[in-house]
Amino acid sequence: MNILRRGVAAGMAAPASGELSLAGLRRSLWPRLALGLALLLIVALVALAVGPASIPLDATARIVLSRLPGLELADGLSTTWRDIIWEVRVPRVLLAGLVGATLAMAGATYQGVFRNPLAEPYLIGVATGAALGSTIVVVSSLSVSWHGLSLLPLAAFAGAMVSVVVVYGVARVGNTVPATTLILAGVAVASLSTAVTSFLMLRSTTHMFTIFSVVLGGFNTAAWPKLIWVVPYAIPAAVLILAHGRILNVLSLDEEQARHLGVDVERTKLLLLGAASLATAAAVSVSGTIGFVGLIVPHAVRMLWGPDHRTLLPMSIVLGAAFLILADLLARTIDQPSEIPVGIITAFCGVPFFLYLLRRARGAAY
Amino acid sequence: MSARNPLLILVAVLALAAIACGGGGDGVAPQTTAATETPAVTIAPAAETPSPAPVELFPVTVTDSNGREVRVELPPQRIMALAPAFVEILFAIGAGNSVAAVDNFSDYPSAAADLPHLDAFSPSVEGIAVLNPDLVLIFFDPGGLQEALERLGIPVLFLASPSSVQEVFDQIELLGRVTGHEDEAETVTAEMRDGIDAVSEKLTDVDQGPRIFHELDAMLFTAGSGSFENDIYNLLKAQNIAAETGLAYPQLNLETVIVKDPEVIILADDPPVSVTSVKARPGWSNISAVIDDRVHVVDPDIVQRPGPRLVEALETLARFLYPERFQ
Numbered sequence: 107m108n109i110l111r112r113g114v115a116a117g118m119a120a121p122a123s124g125e126l127s128l129a130g131l132r133r134s135l136w137p138r139l140a141l142g143l144a145l146l147l148i149v150a151l152v153a154l155a156v157g158p159a160s161i162p163l164d165a166t167a168r169i170v171l172s173r174l175p176g177l178e179l180a181d182g183l184s185t186t187w188r189d190i191i192w193e194v195r196v197p198r199v200l201l202a203g204l205v206g207a208t209l210a211m212a213g214a215t216y217q218g219v220f221r222n223p224l225a226e227p228y229l230i231g232v233a234t235g236a237a238l239g240s241t242i243v244v245v246s247s248l249s250v251s252w253h254g255l256s257l258l259p260l261a262a263f264a265g266a267m268v269s270v271v272v273v274y275g276v277a278r279v280g281n282t283v284p285a286t287t288l289i290l291a292g293v294a295v296a297s298l299s300t301a302v303t304s305f306l307m308l309r310s311t312t313h314m315f316t317i318f319s320v321v322l323g324g325f326n327t328a329a330w331p332k333l334i335w336v337v338p339y340a341i342p343a344a345v346l347i348l349a350h351g352r353i354l355n356v357l358s359l360d361e362e363q364a365r366h367l368g369v370d371v372e373r374t375k376l377l378l379l380g381a382a383s384l385a386t387a388a389a390v391s392v393s394g395t396i397g398f399v400g401l402i403v404p405h406a407v408r409m410l411w412g413p414d415h416r417t418l419l420p421m422s423i424v425l426g427a428a429f430l431i432l433a434d435l436l437a438r439t440i441d442q443p444s445e446i447p448v449g450i451i452t453a454f455c456g457v458p459f460f461l462y463l464l465r466r467a468r469g470a471a472y
Numbered sequence: 473m474s475a476r477n478p479l480l481i482l483v484a485v486l487a488l489a490a491i492a493c494g495g496g497g498d499g500v501a502p503q504t505t506a507a508t509e510t511p512a513v514t515i516a517p518a519a520e521t522p523s524p525a526p527v528e529l530f531p532v533t534v535t536d537s538n539g540r541e542v543r544v545e546l547p548p549q550r551i552m553a554l555a556p557a558f559v560e561i562l563f564a565i566g567a568g569n570s571v572a573a574v575d576n577f578s579d580y581p582s583a584a585a586d587l588p589h590l591d592a593f594s595p596s597v598e599g600i601a602v603l604n605p606d607l608v609l610i611f612f613d614p615g616g617l618q619e620a621l622e623r624l625g626i627p628v629l630f631l632a633s634p635s636s637v638q639e640v641f642d643q644i645e646l647l648g649r650v651t652g653h654e655d656e657a658e659t660v661t662a663e664m665r666d667g668i669d670a671v672s673e674k675l676t677d678v679d680q681g682p683r684i685f686h687e688l689d690a691m692l693f694t695a696g697s698g699s700f701e702n703d704i705y706n707l708l709k710a711q712n713i714a715a716e717t718g719l720a721y722p723q724l725n726l727e728t729v730i731v732k733d734p735e736v737i738i739l740a741d742d743p744p745v746s747v748t749s750v751k752a753r754p755g756w757s758n759i760s761a762v763i764d765d766r767v768h769v770v771d772p773d774i775v776q777r778p779g780p781r782l783v784e785a786l787e788t789l790a791r792f793l794y795p796e797r798f799q
Contacts, residue, residue, distance in 0.1 A: 194730070
């Protein structure tokens with residue numbers, strides 16, 4: 107808790123380096139965004155072109171482009187190639203990007219709302235709730251699917267949401283939700299669900315590969331239904347959070363000041379945390395608990411381009427997507443044909459880069 | 473990273489090790505404390521034992537998987553067998569009457585289901601000692617269990633999960649020696665060898681069997697080289713698509729399975745998956761096994777347990793791999 111308190115005091119509360127004018131922001135955001143999007147595009151194309159099946163680049167491009175109306179470029183290519191590109195690689199790359207973007211966005215939002223640099227997307231029990239939901243399904247040996255989606259992500263999502271609602275309900279004091287109470291309630295509920303999960307695992311007769319996958323995370327069975335499942339949560343959440351960039355700037359400085367400026371602080375916090383948690387829960391339910399993305403990406407963006415949420419949020423989304431697509435590419439190719447859990451890659455590659463930035467910035471970004 | 477619990481990961485990792493020892497099964501077995509068990513140790517063998525263990529063969533000294541010499545003074549009467557395969561072996565070699573307690577996953581033969589069940593993954597020294605065992609068989613030691621029990625004068629045999637059929641034979645014969653049922657153990661392994669030979673004989677002219685994918689879980693964990701399952705497939709001359717990973721229990725992805733194009737897919741999933749859902753996986757409609765309708769569900773309890781029923785597993789798999797040779 108000492109670290110947490112110090113974080114609240116020194117970390118996020120330092121003033122942003124001057125409110126930029128809207129025109130100034132536009133001037134600085136667009137080149138960065140263009141750069142980020144170009145990077146994302148390159149990473150995505152490489153990820154699309156690499157895999158156990160050696161499919162030539164031009165065939166890959168033709169198969170993807172043939173999905174555009176009026177373009178019949180894939181004629182004569184084997185159905186296996188077409189299925190591998192369109193049914194396996196495309197959804198996998200898109201899902202990794204979507205989950206990376208969601209986690210990075212949620213991390214930036216949590217850090218802003220809580221004014222705490224240690225805040226991360228799983229802070230209020232989303233991950234442990236998801237693991238518990240999955241464990242209950244595994245232990246009861248249920249095998250049901252719903253609209254092409256197996257019961258497992260649905261149970262993980264339900265577990266994550268129950269956890270968030272309980273944490274928020276407990277932490278509520280009248281009309282307000284104090285950050286410290288929320289964090290403590292989150293830690294407590296997470297410990298409880300972890301205990302129940304561990305107990306169920308020890309008592310269950312089933313082997314634990316499924317739980318293992320949920321805990322470490324990965325995209326090795328990514329498919330369109332999973333992607334379609336996350337989009338309705340991730341996109342509206344992104345729109346809502348991006349629209350609150352300026353208000354997050356004020357909130358992350360001083361709630362009192364935000365109140366004076368006419369912001370309904372509690373309602374805004376609830377809205378932002380709700381959106382971030384919902385999107386995280388949807389992401390965790392299909393990808394498992396992937397660590398470090400939600401913590402490292404927003405901080406890296408902050409160190410590179412400063413704490414203004416109007417830059418921080420869109421850049422975190424773009425770089426979060428690029429980072430996780432790249433990590434997933436390594437996860438499936440380093441030890442081919444077997445997979446390495448992507449969470450190991452995000453830590454292994456992300457942390458040294460993060461430490462380098464930390465060393466270079468020496469707190470200057472805050 | 474406060475949300476990631478090391479214990480959770482540890483338990484999952486331990487469970488990965490457990491599968492080779494037969495962690496499969498259905499239903500949650502309650503932990504029984506069995507306070508009513510009479511702890512009295514009788515020197516004379518139980519009257520109903522088919523062939524009483526000869527006392528004159530004892531003391532017996534064997535070396536366990538940790539390289540420790542374990543000395544058993546008298547034929548054990550109260551064995552605690554903390555893995556399903558141990559229980560199946562002991563019953564098969566006529567030492568079933570000496571089994572006093574089993575692990576939570578042991579459900580075969582049915583006589584084992586009525587015995588007190590203990591947790592093999594978080595074993596309690598006190599919980600074991602109170603049942604007054606004269607021999608404890610473990611495949612997993614979370615740290616110090618063996619020493620703690622030996623300090624109480626209870627001999628403990630640590631026998632690692634076999635990674636080959638030969639190691640299963642070795643374990644059966646070792647358990648025969650240590651329980652005084654050496655002859656029966658040799659009969660059992662001889663019968664098993666005969667069963668395996670009968671299968672192999674029908675495959676002598678097979679040069680290269682079908683490519684197979686052995687699925688352990690819907691997240692595409694499978695059995696690779698160095699696993700017990702892989703050795704079974706070697707006996708069947710099948711080409712395990714995960715053999716080249718060099719890992720005992722690797723995780724593959726959808727694309728790898730498509731590219732390796734298995735001719736037969738064996739589903740030993742726990743929790744179970746349906747053949748229909750496997751065939752409907754993205755891009756899998758082009759896999760030979762799916763096209764030829766050769767996706768089969770097997771009972772993980774039989775296929776994954778390195779015990780006497782491995783011949784049954786071998787015969788089941790042989791029927792799926794070579795339907796024209798095995799009816």
